[in-house]
Amino acid sequence: MKTHRWFTPWVLTLPALAWLLVFSVWPSINTLRLSFTDAKPLGGNADFVGVQNYSDLLHDGDVWNALLNSAVYMAICLPLLTVLPLLLAVLVERKLPFIAFFRTAFYVPVIASAVVVGLMWTWLLDDRGLINNLAKALHVVTAPVPFLTDRWLVLISAISLTVWKGLGYYMIVYLAALGNVRKDLHEAAAIDGAGPVRRFLTVTVPGVRGTMFLVAVLVSVAALRVFSELYILTGGKGGPGGKDQSLVMLIQQYAGGFYGNLGYASALSVLLFVVTVVPMAILARLNNRGES
Amino acid sequence: MKKIGEPSTGEKVLRYLLLLLVLIITVGPFLWQLSTSLKGAGEDIYTSTPQFIPSQPTLNNYSQVADAIPVWRYIGNSLLVAFLTVGGNILFATTAGYAIARLRFRGRRIVLGLFLGTLILPGEVTIISQYVTVRDLGLADTLAGVALPGMVAALNVLLMFNAFRALPQEVDEAAVVDGATVAQRLLRVSLPAVRGTLAVVAIFSFIQAWDDFLWPLIVLTSPEKYTLTVGLQYLSGTFTQDQRLIAAGTMIAFIPIAILFSALQRSFFKGVEEGGVKG
Incomplete structure (x- = not known):
């Protein structure tokens, strides 16, 4: 049975395919090409400079520092954002009155722009902001905590912001997965006298194991891509001495302006790609090993 | 024997307390920002005794x-x-x-x-x-x-x-x-x-x-x-x-x-x- 003419599928896919080629496939190739040149933001001739950008990158203190920040970012985000949203999903899974309201409310930080929540947190964490004032009122501290001016505290503040903003998103991912966990297993475990904690560990967690790996991958990649949180919390400066910059902040910095250098920014982009592939590969391996 | 699906009163109370706690954490910062945006120039926003409700709400800042x-x-x-x-x-x-x-x-x-x-x-x-x-x-x-x-x-x-x-x-x-x-x-x-x-x-x-x-x-x-x-x-x-x-x-x-x-x-x-x- 003939269902369509031969060219119909191509007409339907052509726009999306064209976009994919122009704005994903070609830029991927071009990033690699540009990383061997000294291309400038305003155009003009770009000369081939060999591996110059890559050797500069190895001797750039900012790059090593950004990698250190990324490692810390990932080390803290990964456990928190893999586990907390699952607990939250279990909390909102039960159909109770007003539960739809709570689900929606917990999702609100996800829909807000990182710029909006970044500015909100800047105000909350200010020396004279709400959190320092409350801490002082409760006599937890005597002097304001320098959340936004201390090299490590800035990073911790940005991580907290990322975790806070991500809770609702991963909660929804888990919620979809929890729907597939077999109810009879829960009931059988309850009959055997297993408490809520035991049932969570022996029924829920194995039931959403695959989703936990997916979330772990998404969280690690997101942690390595961090930009807006650090940019806004430090007013674009990257903290004291520029120590709180991420790789993407460095890329943005070299993208334009007086010091713009698209060749170097492209080499940084290639580095970013390499470091995001590593956690994906490790987690995929762990997942396969666990299943076999 | 307890049936799943019918939480006890104690469990319900605990669940709602946790839900409220998470609600404060996720939505609280937005409300604080809204409150700050409605406070007039005459109101001290840096006070060490934070006020949630603006004393004289105004749209002036907008x-x-x-x-x-x-x-x-x-x-x-x-x-x-x-x-x-x-x-x-x-x-x-x-x-x-x-x-x-x-x-x-x-x-x-x-x-x-x-x-x-x-x-x-x-x-x-x-x-x-x-x-x-x-x-x-x-x-x-x-x-x-x-x-x-x-x-x-x-x-x-x-x-x-x-x-x-x-x-x-x-x-x-x-x-x-x-x-x-x-x-x-x-x-x-x-x-x-x-x-x-x-x-x-x-x-x-x-x-x-x-x-x-x-x-x-x-x-x-x-x-x-x-x-x-x-x-x-x-x-x-x-x-x-x-x-x-x-x-x-x-x-x-x-x-x-x-x-x-x-x-x-x-x-x-x-x-x-x-x-x-x-x-």
Whole structure:
């Protein structure tokens, strides 16, 4: 049975395919090409400079520092954002009155722009902001905590912001997965006298194991891509001495302006790609090993 | 023996207490920002005994934002980018997703593989060469340049593909027997069945475009072309002293998206449950 003419599928896919080629496939190739040149933001001739950008990158203190920040970012985000949203999903899974309201409310930080929540947190964490004032009122501290001016505290503040903003998103991912966990297993475990904690560990967690790996991958990649949180919390400066910059902040910095250098920014982009592939590969391996 | 599904009163109380705690953590900061934005110049916002309810609520800060930055223009710019993004994704993700899911043709697997393959590529990796492409098209420092790359997202094509693929094959076959064309089958038979996923695609595209910061920051250089997020950052850079003003600015960017989301949240969560996020 003939269902369509031969060219119909191509007409339907052509726009999306064209976009994919122009704005994903070609830029991927071009990033690699540009990383061997000294291309400038305003155009003009770009000369081939060999591996110059890559050797500069190895001797750039900012790059090593950004990698250190990324490692810390990932080390803290990964456990928190893999586990907390699952607990939250279990909390909102039960159909109770007003539960739809709570689900929606917990999702609100996800829909807000990182710029909006970044500015909100800047105000909350200010020396004279709400959190320092409350801490002082409760006599937890005597002097304001320098959340936004201390090299490590800035990073911790940005991580907290990322975790806070991500809770609702991963909660929804888990919620979809929890729907597939077999109810009879829960009931059988309850009959055997297993408490809520035991049932969570022996029924829920194995039931959403695959989703936990997916979330772990998404969280690690997101942690390595961090930009807006650090940019806004430090007013674009990257903290004291520029120590709180991420790789993407460095890329943005070299993208334009007086010091713009698209060749170097492209080499940084290639580095970013390499470091995001590593956690994906490790987690995929762990997942396969666990299943076999 | 206790039955699952009927929580005891103690469990219910505990659950609601936890829900309220998380509610304070997630929504509290927004309310504090709203409160700050409504406080007048006469009210000390740095006091060590924080007041949640403004003593003399005023909308003064909101009108002052409009004096400091062309906020209406920025809203217009953001809306333009968001509408182009939503339109492009709805149209092209639907057509491509439908063709790959429901029509047999040579090269289908390769096309699907291409869309899947770009998913693992973080957008930031190609942002520099994407800027070069947009610049070479003569679209640097334009809103069209901001909107263009996001008008078709591979993820949305795959979401639509998944939704169309889940529909029973018999429906299509019956329509073919009745002599329905591809366009009729897509618009009358399949599309109404995937409205949930379409809503998810539309909402996600809008939020993503409205909230985006890094890409417009790279593309735009003239302040009059800024989108709202870049404009807000500009506002906070120029008026760091007055937190009331910044708070009003953030509320201007946040309130429209909050209203949109609460109006569409039912279809959004339904669409997500329909399999929007399942592989």
